[in-house]
Amino acid sequence: MSQTRTIVIECLRFHPETDEAPYYQSYEVPFTEEMSVLEGLQYIKDHLDGTLTFRWSCRMAICGSCGCMVNDEPVLSCQTFLRDYHPARIRVEPLAHFPILRDLAIDQTDFLAKLESVHPYLIPSTGDDPGDQPRHQTPDQVQDYLGYAQCINCLLCYAACPQYGLNDAFTGPAALALLHRYNADSRDAGKDQRMEVINAEEGVWGCTLVGECSEVCPKHVDPARAINQNKIASTQDYFLRFLKPRGRR
Amino acid sequence: MKPRSHEPIFWSLFGGGGMLAALVGPILVLIIGLLVPIGLGFGPEAMNYEQMRGLLGHPMMGFGLAILIALFFFHAAHRILHTLHDLGVHASERLKLICYGSAAGGSALAVLVALVLVLRG
Amino acid sequence: MNQPRTYTRGMQRWWLRRPSYRFYLLREGTSVVIALYGLFLLAGMAALAVGPGAFETWRGLLFSPLSWLLHLVVLAAFTFHAWTWFKVLPLTVPPVKTRRFPRGFTDATLNRVALWAWGVVSLVILVAAMRGLQ
Numbered sequence: 001m002s003q004t005r006t007i008v009i010e011c012l013r014f015h016p017e018t019d020e021a022p023y024y025q026s027y028e029v030p031f032t033e034e035m036s037v038l039e040g041l042q043y044i045k046d047h048l049d050g051t052l053t054f055r056w057s058c059r060m061a062i063c064g065s066c067g068c069m070v071n072d073e074p075v076l077s078c079q080t081f082l083r084d085y086h087p088a089r090i091r092v093e094p095l096a097h098f099p100i101l102r103d104l105a106i107d108q109t110d111f112l113a114k115l116e117s118v119h120p121y122l123i124p125s126t127g128d129d130p131g132d133q134p135r136h137q138t139p140d141q142v143q144d145y146l147g148y149a150q151c152i153n154c155l156l157c158y159a160a161c162p163q164y165g166l167n168d169a170f171t172g173p174a175a176l177a178l179l180h181r182y183n184a185d186s187r188d189a190g191k192d193q194r195m196e197v198i199n200a201e202e203g204v205w206g207c208t209l210v211g212e213c214s215e216v217c218p219k220h221v222d223p224a225r226a227i228n229q230n231k232i233a234s235t236q237d238y239f240l241r242f243l244k245p246r247g248r249r
Numbered sequence: 250m251k252p253r254s255h256e257p258i259f260w261s262l263f264g265g266g267g268m269l270a271a272l273v274g275p276i277l278v279l280i281i282g283l284l285v286p287i288g289l290g291f292g293p294e295a296m297n298y299e300q301m302r303g304l305l306g307h308p309m310m311g312f313g314l315a316i317l318i319a320l321f322f323f324h325a326a327h328r329i330l331h332t333l334h335d336l337g338v339h340a341s342e343r344l345k346l347i348c349y350g351s352a353a354g355g356s357a358l359a360v361l362v363a364l365v366l367v368l369r370g
Numbered sequence: 371m372n373q374p375r376t377y378t379r380g381m382q383r384w385w386l387r388r389p390s391y392r393f394y395l396l397r398e399g400t401s402v403v404i405a406l407y408g409l410f411l412l413a414g415m416a417a418l419a420v421g422p423g424a425f426e427t428w429r430g431l432l433f434s435p436l437s438w439l440l441h442l443v444v445l446a447a448f449t450f451h452a453w454t455w456f457k458v459l460p461l462t463v464p465p466v467k468t469r470r471f472p473r474g475f476t477d478a479t480l481n482r483v484a485l486w487a488w489g490v491v492s493l494v495i496l497v498a499a500m501r502g503l504q
Contacts, residue, residue, distance in 0.1 A: 100376055166334065200253065203251075228458075229463075234254075272487070274404070279445055282432070283442070324401060
């Protein structure tokens with residue numbers, strides 16, 4: 001049964017050409033049992049206020065576009081339901097720790113640069129060309145990276161990470177999890193190139209294991225695990241480099 | 250090329266101290282600070298001067314305790330430094346020097362005291 | 371094209387935003403107690419090296435009621451530290467290693483193993499102390 005009720009959605013608003021600073025605006029939104037926060041926002045845009053700006057695409061938790069803060073929790077608005085908050089009002093804000101472009105839309109430029117810095121693609125070793133043959137992997141080898149390959153770049157983990165908020169030089173959870181995803185792949189031979197990113201102060205050492213990145217991840221990627229395993233890897237690399245032959249340090 | 254962080258040194262010391270503080274910390278506090286003073290399971294003369302001299306005069310116990318204390322210090326220095334950053338205090342070179350410097354100083358003192366105790370038997 | 375003006379909100383009192391942030395700060399805060407306890411033990415060691423008089427002063431402090439109450443707080447801090455430490459410990463174990471363990475060996479298993487080890491070590495120290503320090 002689809003009974004219509006009303007909930008107050010309080011949105012953070014910011015239009016750079018007119019607003020000095022962000023402010024809150026409340027809307028009364030009629031909703032049914034199955035309506036998500038995203039659909040609530042769409043109702044506002046279609047019926048109450050066409051100037052409200054927010055990103056969305058797939059409506060089914062796979063594109064990673066509709067991330068926002070709902071009552072200070074980073075969520076995908078498409079899989080967060082209004083019924084779970086009613087009769088209280090909800091507060092919707094752009095993802096924390098990012099510059100606000102316009103209303104709920106944030107500027108992802110910084111993340112995209114970081115994503116690029118981790119070489120997020122398979123780097124095969126030279127002379128290891130399988131030609132037109134497939135590259136075989138055992139189920140265990142697939143398991144080593146499959147979890148980390150689920151990342152949809154929704155940036156909820158960055159919005160949950162106070163270390164990124166305090167210092168945006170930190171490479172951050174998703175980029176480091178994706179770095180680990182390629183390092184953990186048996187077909188990859190690019191570890192050496194990525195080690196520099198891991199070893200830097202802004203690499204795994206920017207993390208203090210708050211652990212919230214893994215808590216909020218809608219795809220259960222577990223960036224906290226990826227980062228902390230690479231603290232071990234970086235520590236080994238730090239001390240064992242003295243045992244490696246010259247030129248390989 | 251991004252410079253390599255020297256954090257592995259301090260993180261290892263932090264990890265060692267954290268592990269020891271977790272494994273043996275609570276029971277040491279329970280015995281020394283709570284059970285011995287009220288004599289629960291221990292006699293009224295437990296931890297007297299002669300007994301402790303004998304115990305810590307043994308190299309294993311004397312230096313073991315010194316290393317435990319030293320790792321407690323490095324564990325704490327690491328966390329305090331990062332928590333100050335969390336609270337808005339910038340982790341400047343000076344602050345790092347103060348945190349890890351006092352940990353190193355305290356550790357040196359602990360080893361020195363242990364050396365005295367062990368040498369005197 | 372001109373970059374549009376953006377607005378960045380600060381991190382003022384960020385720990386108020388989520389309970390888990392306060393839990394995290396509390397966890398990190400146990401390190402202050404650990405440092406102070408290290409100092410207390412160091413003082414005892416130093417007093418022992420100085421002589422019987424100095425050590426009796428330290429021991430007198432230890433046997434005071436205030437010390438006993440403070441040690442309750444210290445024990446709580448150490449126990450909270452240990453609990454949280456063993457909780458996150460599995461995150462640092464590489465899967466290459468866990469893969470060799472039997473199926474169903476999860477973080478929870480590893481956490482339980484660590485807690486058991488903690489219990490056994492504590493018991494061994496307690497028994498040794500009760501037999502050795504009478």
